[in-house]
């Protein structure tokens with residue numbers, strides 16, 4: 130996807146603060162953090178949202194989340210994992226991503 134900002138990050142055309150990478154996933158710090166720890170976890174292969182995600186990649190997501198949360202020091206303390214899908218959710222970047230949020234007591238719509 131030529132114009133997709135997260136595909137550009139995957140290709141190294143736009144800088145990012147990477148915290149994790151493997152052959153299928155990349156995780157980097159959100160440029161506009163909403164919590165003390167705010168990392169975006171993305172599949173390298175482009176898809177728009179959870180609705181068109183590749184099932185093989187998605188099967189790997191829990192282990193990637195665990196690795197990133199561990200790397201960020203929030204695996205044991207706790208964290209939130211959020212994905213937006215579609216306009217009404219507030220999705221702004223149309224490349225599937227999971228917001229990993231933590232490093233503080235989380236409050237908001239849930240909890």
Ligand code: AMP
Pocket residue numbers: 134143145157158159160161162169212213219220221222223
């Ligand atoms: P969403 O509203 O779920 O689509 O979230 C998109 C997220 O991407 C927002 O939290 C932005 O702050 C973040 N974002 C946009 N551009 C970049 C970038 N170049 N590097 C890191 N995070 C970004």
